[in-house]
Amino acid sequence: MKFNLFKKNKDQYTLYSLLNRKWAYISYIPEVYYHKKDKVYMRTHQNKREALIIGKIFYSLGYNVKVARCNAPKECDDRHYDIIFGLDPNFVTMSQKNPQALKIYYATGAYWKHQYSIVKNRIDSFNKKHGTHLPYSRSVDAHNSCEIADIIFQIGSSFTIQTYPPELQNKIKIINQSSNFSQECNLQHKLQSVSIKDFLWFGSSGSILKGLDLVLDFFISHPQYNLHVIGSLDEGFIDIYQKQIDECRNITLYGFLDTNSELFMNLAYLCAFNIFPSGSEGCPGSVITMMQMGVIPITSRWGAIDNIEHYGYLLPELSVEAIGKGVEWASMLPQDKFHKLIRENIYYSTQTWNLEQFENEFRSTLKETIKTKERKKERTNRKRYMPYHYKGRYINTSFNT
Structure with a gap:
């Protein structure tokens, strides 16, 4: 008889069936x-809906599933698991407890050493330039998840893979994330509303890591272009620019x-270009x-999709000068090319990054990973028990008589 067992605990959630004989430990976000049923909560980030999909896929492939908060050490139990999946630190702890398990690290960002280095270098340079002492926002702790993993499921692009050491890159399988954006663009309205002089920076915490300082430096000195800044900014960061921004008529901060708001949609229809010189992303x-x-x-390159040159412009470096070259490229686009890029961006993004595509890619990648592990296990067992020839006689190494 098939049934589910749901254990009420904010730090873990268990999906269980008598028909499933294996167990998977998912170190991620059980609170989803x-x-x-909370629509507002579920659309705050695409990983909310994706987390539900991930649990469903493991369960449908014959695994009982424990979903544990990735940083809740009390949820590192002693049950035997066949697969360990997810994020550190619990991924590392549970992998050590289950050395024979298939270990799949779920990388949603760049390699940690890359991000740590970029955060440190960019914020050190900013503090030196402005005489400030801003802390390292969006820094990461050291961990060896990638090294101990059998395989890495990477949210990102070929540019993300390049942030890893060469010896780890062959472990990586790219999976396209979904988008939690539910609005549909009216192409005719876009072409009629768009302004080639209006640019956007759209981000979250990590203002310097995501290059907002470079963007502001350029637009402060180029009043002929408009900049719209959407997103929560790091505490203390914007104070350094506030006086200059107040004197500029071409820069608007929206927070x-x-x-889904009317204001966001109006800005999305108005703006022609999104400038995002981030130093580290998935x-x-x-x-x-x-x-x-x-x-x-x-x-x-770290904020780019694959084939970015076909859909936009790749900044050659993280600098104000590079942003200037990007803006120059944008302002020189012929109208037919400009409109073609708008159409191609809409079509490609909606076809590539959606929940159905994420589910299909995750399921097929996981199934192939499990099959590969099983084939390796079969080969090992076959070799272990295979008779070998010794002095004209076959000796079976699986037993002694």
Whole structure:
């Protein structure tokens, strides 16, 4: 008889069936199971809906599933698990407890050493330039998840893979994330409303990591272009620019905006380009969201999608000068090319980053990973028990008589 057992605990959630004989430990975000009917909560980030999909896929492939908060050490139990999946630190702890398990690290950002280095270098340079002491926002702790993993499921692009040491890159399988943006772009309205002089920066915490300082430095000195800044900014960061921004008529700060709001949609229809010179990303949801609204990306390599040159502009470096080159490229686009890019961004992004596509890619990648592990196990067992020839006689190494 098939049934589910749901254990009420904010730090874990268990999916269990008598028909399933194996166990998977998912070190991720169990709270989504307690809020899945809360539409406002579920659309705050695409990983909410994706987390539900991940649990469902493991369960449908014959695994009982424990979903544990990735940083709740009390949820590192002593049950035997066949698969360990997810994020550190619990991923590391549970992998050590289950050395024979298939270990799949779920990488949603760049390699940790890359991000740590970029955060440190960018904020050190900023503090030196402005005589400030801003803390390291969006820094990461050291961990060896990638090294101990059998395989890495990476949210990102080929640019993300390049942040890893060469010896780890062959472990990586790219999976395209979904988008939590639910609005549909009216192409005719976009083409009629868009202004080639209006640019956007759309991000979250980590203002310097995501290059907002470079963007502000450029637009402060180029009043012929308009900049719209959407997102929650790091405490103390904007204070350094506030006086200059107050004197500029071409820069507007909006703070956090719900992507379903009228104001957000008006800005999405107005803006032609999204400037995102981030130093470290997996695949930035803000870039994907704006592409769905026909906003052409101008990004760093770490904030870029694959084939960025076909859909926008790739910044050669993280600098004000590089942003200037990107803006120059944008302002020189012929109208037919400009409109073509808008159409192609809308079509490509909606086809590539959606929940159905994420589910299909995750399921097929996981199934192939499990099959590969099983084939290796079979080969090992076959070799272990295979008779070998010794002095004209076959000896079976599986037993002694």
